[in-house]
Amino acid sequence: MTKKSVIVSTDERPEAPRRRRRKEARPAEIIAAGMQEFALRGFAGTRLEDVARRAGIAKGTIYLYFEDKESLFMAAVRERVGPAILEVAGFVDGFPGPTRDLLRLVIPVLHERLVQSDLHTILRIMIGEGSTFPGLTALYYRETVLRGRELLERIVARGRARGEIREGAAADLPLVIMAPAIMSAIWQMTFMHEAPIPPERFLAAHLDLITEGLLVPDAGR
Amino acid sequence: MTKKSVIVSTDERPEAPRRRRRKEARPAEIIAAGMQEFALRGFAGTRLEDVARRAGIAKGTIYLYFEDKESLFMAAVRERVGPAILEVAGFVDGFPGPTRDLLRLVIPVLHERLVQSDLHTILRIMIGEGSTFPGLTALYYRETVLRGRELLERIVARGRARGEIREGAAADLPLVIMAPAIMSAIWQMTFMHEAPIPPERFLAAHLDLITEGLLVPDAGR
DNA sequence: ACTATAACTGACTTTTTGGTCATTAATCCT
């Protein structure tokens, strides 16, 4: 049962060493492998053994670079989330046109970021296992959610100043603007297999709902 | 370390037996205790030992009534979800007024059901651990999500027929109507501790967004 | 070359927990 890895080489070649020392490359490789496993099995369900195999190293090597499983996950959050938020923020500052156009620019990016890339994995783990690991949640809130909220609040403040956004409860909680994007991410992760709905349909519905509204203006009033 | 539970009674009373035989009451009690633990620790994280203690029984007793952990969870889904959906469906059929009023009636119920009660626990477990337990996801989709979709589709079809709902991508994916409610449930479960936002604010924003839209009609066009 | 360093390994230890089952005792039946 136990793999003994006896190498029955017909000739000894000094090339192709079984081990390689690559102190610099390891952390990023371990994070990448970790995210793939986390995406597949969640936080608690991920075995470091599998992360190691995926990264092409031994389990012990992970502990050379990361304190424990939680540290590994936190490192992944740091590495992935930071750049994504900054990129989106670039759109908002100094945008000249009407709010409708700004939203049509920002919302697709939101979907892209949330559905593809590793962000949806992190989101899923936060939702599903955040309460078990409060440290992870706090970090994620500070580094991602809060930045996102600020972004949306800036959009709404700008729109209000230009008289393009209705006063009302929706404008008082800009967070709800991104609800359909979150729903899309959840759907892709959870129910895609039961009832596939392409992300583009969510995106189209999202844009339509936010920029045009659901009801015919003044209908049934 | 190990609790020995030696009872040093000063007098022997034949009353108050340590064991009680209550075949009928057990399943519901175990389900209730299970949901509380699931809410606290997720599916994988829940220890049957803790469920037993909360239900005031021994671990072995659980296995008298449920095949295994997964069966327990499925039983909980069945017991909780069925009645909730039926109740909501009652509103839609035969509602006489305009769509705006129907939505104002249905959306608050959605929030109530999703945020309070055990439904949000089930939702969270589906999101976080669904991919690890495909059987659970399939059951949940059939018994809850699908019914919810049908309900929303009926509302939209009715509203279209009455000329009260705009044609467009949002109406083509009625699912997005409930996105803010889901977001609220997630927020309460995940980030309440980091940045509390009362469910009523989500509800108000939701109603406002869906019935009035975000933008001033024809602004910036 | 050859020695020192530390990156790397994987078998082992420890902990945790789902699930089992021989034993105990509450309750029913006659």
Add this chain to the structure above:
DNA sequence: AGGATTAATGACCAAAAAGTCAGTTATAGT
């Protein structure tokens, strides 16, 4: 009352996986 039934118990078992560490070997320095 006391015998039969079966609900209930909790010590135990086995599996799984996190985390450790003594030993191995690639690589840099001399």
